[in-house]
Amino acid sequence: QVQLQESGPGLVKPSQTLSLTCTVSGGSISSGSYYWSWIRQPAGKGLEWIGRIYTSGSTNYNPSLKSRVTISVDTSKNQFSLKLSSVTAADTAVYYCARSPRWSVAGGGWDYWGQGTLVTVSS
């Protein structure tokens, strides 16, 4: 059974960089059959796709966040990571990592999700 687990600081200061890691277990991130995404959700609000990575290292980002986002993969650790720079209070949210089948350029729906981790941006 595939499991995803987010980890990282729960509190980040404004203007700093938010860094999260998603550890995948029960399957290899190198299998080549999936995209690995980050999705966030501010309290009481809807879902926002941040971006995704494929095992080759190719990425796609949300145009509204692209200038501040970097997603990377470490196949040796079966992990992928998110960095979001110059954070503000508006970046306070629950951050999820998720997997989607790589059927096409778009890929499929996210079939496995992490439990989510709350990141608060505050001084």
Added chain:
Amino acid sequence: QSVLTQPPSASGTPGQRVTISCSGSSSNIGSNYVYWYQQLPGTAPKLLIYRNNQRPSGVPDRFSGSKSGTSASLAISGLRSEDEADYYCAAWDDSLSGHWVFGGGTKLTVL
């Protein structure tokens, strides 16, 4: 302001059939599959419908999806109290090098 438009709320009584709409454009729903997610309070979203109308294993056939042009719908028949949740539609958008977009979510209340 979400790219895909959903009603903020919907409701029904047990046993009823309810539908939730999702409206987009030619660059997303009009040219790509639609996906639906169910989110129970305090939990991660769960894939409910993929490729417009396909159900993952384990999802009851009370849930069904459809798409026509630049709009899609999720129907829930035989409404149950445990269906009370937030529902989100999502689709790939071909603009700006491609990215995923979501609807704003619909809070379903079982009366």
